[in-house]
Amino acid sequence: MKKGVLLGFLIMVLAACSSNTPEEYEPIPYTLEIPTLFQQKLLPPVIPANNPLTVEGIALGKKLFFDNILSGTRTQSCAHCHRPQDAFSHAFQFSPGANGNLGTRNSMPLFNNAWNYDELFTWDGKEFSLEGQAFEPVTNPIEMNGNWQDIEQLLNNHDSYPELFRQVFGAGRIDSTMVVKAIAQFQRTLISANSKFDRYLLGQETLTPEELNGFNVFMDEAKGDCFHCHGSDNNPLWTDNQFHNNGLDATFTDLGLGAVTGDPNDNGKFKTPTLRNLVYTSPYMHDGRFATLDEVIDFYSEGLQNSSTIDPLMKNVNQGGVRLSAQDKSDLKAFLLTLTDPEFIRDPAFNR
Amino acid sequence: MRRIFTLFFMAIAFANCNDLDADNEAQVTIQFTHNWDGFVVDDTTFNSFQFQTANGENVSIERLRYVVSQLELVGNRNNNVLTQDYNLVDVGNGTGLQLSSSNVITGDYQLRFRFGLADADNQDGVYQDLNVASFNVPTMLGGGYHYMQFDGKYKDANNQDANFNYHVIRAANVSNPSSPVFLDTSFTVDLGTITIRNDAVIEVEMNVAEWFVNPNTWDLNVLNTVLMPNFNAQLLMSQNGKSVFSLGPVTQ
Numbered sequence: 355m356k357k358g359v360l361l362g363f364l365i366m367v368l369a370a371c372s373s374n375t376p377e378e379y380e381p382i383p384y385t386l387e388i389p390t391l392f393q394q395k396l397l398p399p400v401i402p403a404n405n406p407l408t409v410e411g412i413a414l415g416k417k418l419f420f421d422n423i424l425s426g427t428r429t430q431s432c433a434h435c436h437r438p439q440d441a442f443s444h445a446f447q448f449s450p451g452a453n454g455n456l457g458t459r460n461s462m463p464l465f466n467n468a469w470n471y472d473e474l475f476t477w478d479g480k481e482f483s484l485e486g487q488a489f490e491p492v493t494n495p496i497e498m499n500g501n502w503q504d505i506e507q508l509l510n511n512h513d514s515y516p517e518l519f520r521q522v523f524g525a526g527r528i529d530s531t532m533v534v535k536a537i538a539q540f541q542r543t544l545i546s547a548n549s550k551f552d553r554y555l556l557g558q559e560t561l562t563p564e565e566l567n568g569f570n571v572f573m574d575e576a577k578g579d580c581f582h583c584h585g586s587d588n589n590p591l592w593t594d595n596q597f598h599n600n601g602l603d604a605t606f607t608d609l610g611l612g613a614v615t616g617d618p619n620d621n622g623k624f625k626t627p628t629l630r631n632l633v634y635t636s637p638y639m640h641d642g643r644f645a646t647l648d649e650v651i652d653f654y655s656e657g658l659q660n661s662s663t664i665d666p667l668m669k670n671v672n673q674g675g676v677r678l679s680a681q682d683k684s685d686l687k688a689f690l691l692t693l694t695d696p697e698f699i700r701d702p703a704f705n706r
Numbered sequence: 707m708r709r710i711f712t713l714f715f716m717a718i719a720f721a722n723c724n725d726l727d728a729d730n731e732a733q734v735t736i737q738f739t740h741n742w743d744g745f746v747v748d749d750t751t752f753n754s755f756q757f758q759t760a761n762g763e764n765v766s767i768e769r770l771r772y773v774v775s776q777l778e779l780v781g782n783r784n785n786n787v788l789t790q791d792y793n794l795v796d797v798g799n800g801t802g803l804q805l806s807s808s809n810v811i812t813g814d815y816q817l818r819f820r821f822g823l824a825d826a827d828n829q830d831g832v833y834q835d836l837n838v839a840s841f842n843v844p845t846m847l848g849g850g851y852h853y854m855q856f857d858g859k860y861k862d863a864n865n866q867d868a869n870f871n872y873h874v875i876r877a878a879n880v881s882n883p884s885s886p887v888f889l890d891t892s893f894t895v896d897l898g899t900i901t902i903r904n905d906a907v908i909e910v911e912m913n914v915a916e917w918f919v920n921p922n923t924w925d926l927n928v929l930n931t932v933l934m935p936n937f938n939a940q941l942l943m944s945q946n947g948k949s950v951f952s953l954g955p956v957t958q
Contacts, residue, residue: 395834395837396834396837471838574844574846575844575931575932576935581840583840586844589837589842594839663753665857666769666869666870667869667871669869669932672866
């Protein structure tokens with residue numbers, strides 16, 4: 355009888371212990387600080403219900419983003435091609451992958467991507483959601499050339515990762531889904547909204563007459579007419595996140611959206627890039643063909659190539675383009691440079 | 707005999723009561739459809755030169771988006787149902803094509819809406835969904851929003867592809883920047899009376915061809931692009947727009 359009681363007691367203690375042991379750690383919810391202009395002008399950012407932001411999740415995502423462990427050779431991280439000092443793009447036309455192979459597309463800057471409401475990522479929109487996108491470069495042979503099985507094993511046997519993952523996702527084996535969720539959380543915190551032009555809109559700074567004229571060229575349907583695709587004072591993302599053929603080529607080596615949808619009417623269409631932080635994101639276009647903004651502006655002014663899928667907004671293609679005066683060109687460039695946000699590239703939260 | 711008559715009368719009264727009871731709530735869906743003189747216009751008929759304007763230009767449609775506002779079913783018992791303050795229809799993306807309102811009490815309704823946004827509603831930058839859709843009008847032209855963005859290509863006099871940007875906005879003449887002239891060119895569309903008996907789908911048809919005719923025969927060789935700052939072109943568009951919408955089939 356005594357033994358029985360003791361046993362019962364022991365069992366109770368053990369039960370109490372075991373219900374406590376895999377101590378449920380509750381990660382701290384993180385609320386995105388939404389910039390005033392975004393709050394005023396834009397719909398709320400996209401944060402999937404199954405991947406809410408947490409302080410620990412973001413920190414883990416940042417660590418993974420900068421960690422070579424995600425590549426087959428253990429020599430390359432996301433940050434190799436998405437460098438903080440380049441506004442998370444890369445100064446190379448094509449970035450070498452872990453094995454030194456070159457792709458055919460220019461690396462893209464990573465910021466304000468939580469405000470891409472259709473959640474279509476990469477130049478041709480083939481990836482859905484930030485979570486979905488993050489699977490791709492890890493295993494792409496010309497990018498990080500990794501193998502998820504190996505990477506999961508490395509992470510599970512690592513001396514610090516298991517604890518960090520447990521804090522975010524609870525107990526259990528680390529898998530690739532957790533990896534991409536954490537990286538996506540970090541990416542959603544990459545927000546750039548403190549350029550000279552933002553401060554001008556908030557009444558905190560004035561623009562030079564050249565910059566103001568450049569903005570007018572951008573907004574004037576009879577001049578640059580850039581705002582129909584690239585945002586405006588009322589769409590401070592400076593992109594519509596839609597796909598257009600802006601007249602780079604008469605024939606296409608890279609079909610862009612057309613290869614994804616299979617619709618020939620989509621051939622030569624690529625996602626409109628944001629015009630924020632252009633100083634840091636050269637070279638330009640999906641194939642990085644233009645090294646300077648002057649080349650880009652000359653292209654829109656007189657270098658357009660006609661094709662059946664060119665966007666009708668490239669209205670003067672038969673005259674080569676919008677034909678800007680030298681003064682308007684240089685003012686347009688001055689305006690574009692007011693979309694630069696130096697604080698973004700220096701932010702310690704975004705640097706290793 | 708009298709009794710029978712009374713009974714009969716009472717029965718009718720009851721039936722009527724029942725009828726009143728039955729004048730319950732229905733779900734009403736407004737469906738926007740698009741055609742070119744009867745031929746379907748949707749994303750499957752975009753991007754090919756299969757339509758011809760009254761003036762004889764062959765046209766390919768590549769983008770067709772417009773705003774309707776103050777959409778309401780006006781009941782005859784002071785029971786207006788405001789279905790939507792404003793709605794962006796995007797034919798290419800297939801969004802905004804349907805609007806539904808439940809709890810519509812059965813009865814007679816007048817269906818009306820405004821094409822575009824009346825001045826009082828056409829405030830700069832205030833609609834976040836329209837900002838995100840890049841539907842804004844530059845401040846230099848008075849701000850606010852496009853009423854319609856209709857982009858495509860036409861065959862010019864040399865049978866070469868040329869672009870058109872048929873963008874409808876509040877008419878603005880800013881040629882003298884110190885005294886700009888603005889005119890609200892949005893307009894009300896009244897589609898007549900509809901009897902709602904059950905759940906119903908009401909089709910609102912846009913005949914896209916009508917933008918190019920009636921009363922003004924439109925010559926794309928003359929009026930094709932940079933129409934936003936063209937005050938006179940905006941007046942012509944507004945006039946042509948008035949015959950664009952009609953009531954299609956009502957299924958219930």
